[in-house]
Amino acid sequence: MWLATPLPALSVAVVFSRGEEAQAPEEESAAPLHMEHLAATEESAAPLHMEAPEEAQAAASEAPPRTNSFLFGCGLSAITRKVSFPGGGDDLREQLTLRTVSLGLGAPDVLHVLEVLGETQEGTIRVPVATLRPSLLTSVYLGGLELTPPVTFWLTAGTGPLYISGQHLVAITESEAAAKALVEREAAAAKASAERLAAAKAPVEREAAASKAAAKREAAAKRKAAFKASAKRKAASKSSAERLAAAKAPVEREAAASKAAAKREAAAKRKAAFKALAKREAAASKA
Structure with missing residues (x-):
């Protein structure tokens, strides 16, 4: 079974050794400081060791899961x-x-x-x-x-x-946790980038929607105006036809009256001719 254990702390120990000169009486410490003393002090100081980044990564990878x-x-x-x-x-x-x-x-x-x-x-x-x-x-x-x-x-x-x-x-493991954290950070960054892109696109989309709505309203207004113009033309054409019909009516009535008079006149002529023929036949039969 895997147990959760804390990572070992990386500690750096710095040790400075004290020369015998530090333990001398106060009157001796007042003596002038020579270059040999400085060299001895520098040599007696323990060097400061720092772990390389590769060693730190190796230690982190070898840490318990x-x-x-x-x-x-x-x-x-x-x-x-x-x-x-x-x-x-x-x-x-x-x-x-x-x-x-x-x-x-x-x-x-x-x-x-x-x-x-x-x-x-x-x-x-x-x-x-x-x-x-x-x-x-x-x-x-x-x-x-x-x-x-x-x-x-x-x-x-x-x-x-x-x-x-x-x-x-x-x-x-720590490497898996770091990879998971990196994936989560990348996902969060991608999400933030997508949100920023969406926020940047929102005004453009609103403007496009407004332009589309305006175009629709303009097209509807044009269709309405065309319909009204067509209705007006139809009404004008109807009134013109009505006026033409009203102008034709007297002429047609007059023509009808003339035709009826001609028919009556022709009928009267046929009747008179028939009577004259009947008279001549009657006179011829008496003679």
């Missing part, structure tokens, strides 16, 4: 007898620590057997980890049973409900 702990829990019953915990993948160092197994309300007074299916180098194995019965034992503490995902919990006997609780531990 940091563990993140998450609550784990699941329930088994007659409907759901198996629950699998696949884990986060092969690249993630993680562990599942079981704490308690307990029966819930309504569990019948029969044996409830919980088995765990896990992977080993030889293959998949089944291991019973808890046997409970409401009248004898309703809960058991597993003492931190450590499992490596993927694992499957199987209620092989009983109908439950049976509940499992524990911890999901995920180990993250």
Whole structure:
């Protein structure tokens, strides 16, 4: 199991050695300071050593991993007898620590057997980890049973409900944490850049929307004006046709009257001719 341990502190020790001259009486300390004394003091001072950046990075990479702990829990019953915990993948160092197994309300007074299916180098194995019965034992503490995902919990006997609780531990090294922090910073920077871009585009989009709305209003006004002009032309054409028809009406009435008079005159002529013919025939028959 990975445990969270603090990083070792990098300490730098600076040691200055005191020459015998420092312990001399006060009257001797008043003597003039010669170059030999300065050289001796410089040689007696311990050199100051600083770790190179590569060594500091190596020390950080060799630091123990940091563990993140998450609550784990699941329930088994007659409907759901198996629950699998696949884990986060092969690249993630993680562990599942079981704490308690307990029966819930309504569990019948029969044996409830919980088995765990896990992977080993030889293959998949089944291991019973808890046997409970409401009248004898309703809960058991597993003492931190450590499992490596993927694992499957199987209620092989009983109908439950049976509940499992524990911890999901995920180990993250400092380099992984730094990479994750870098990814998060890049994501935050990308989000901030997108927000700034959206804020910069907002006035342009509003202006474009306003221009589009103005164009729509102008097009609607043009269509309305064209419709009104067409209606006016139609009304003018109708009134012109009405005036033309009104002007034609007397002429048509006069023509109709002339035609009717001509018909009456022709009828009268035919009638007179018929009478004259009848008179001549009558005179001829008497003679």
